[in-house]
Amino acid sequence: MSELRELYQEVILDHNKHPRNFHEMPGADRQAEGFNPLCGDQLTVYLKLGADQKIEDLSFVGSGCAISKASASLMTDALKGKSFSEAKAIFEKFHSMVTASPGLEAPDGLGKLAVLAGVCEFPARVKCASLAWHTLNSALDGSSEAVTTE
């Protein structure tokens, strides 16, 4: 288990250092801001909608801890090209993974997102890991209010 954990940690550190899709998006169809005051994580998620309610492009900018950044980076990678309903289904799986009792296996179908399974052992970090997701959800719903995890 500890080798696996180290591997997971490496992926998280890599995404923190070199976040994917980390840029503003001129001409985005939707954008939303999220803030986690407990940790100081702050990010903006941008998305472009394609035909059939698909997420054609997805990016983010912001600053925060390694978990919040890695989670946002992994999220943008995982959800590009997905439909709204697919994205929401993945969000729900992800959310139940990070709020699960420690020791449970990560649910299937999350791909690389499973590296964040260890977050469930650190309740204070759950908000860091889910910030990008709540922010995306708000963008998908077309809400203009900033998201806060409080």
Ligand code: ZN
């Ligand atoms: Zn954080």
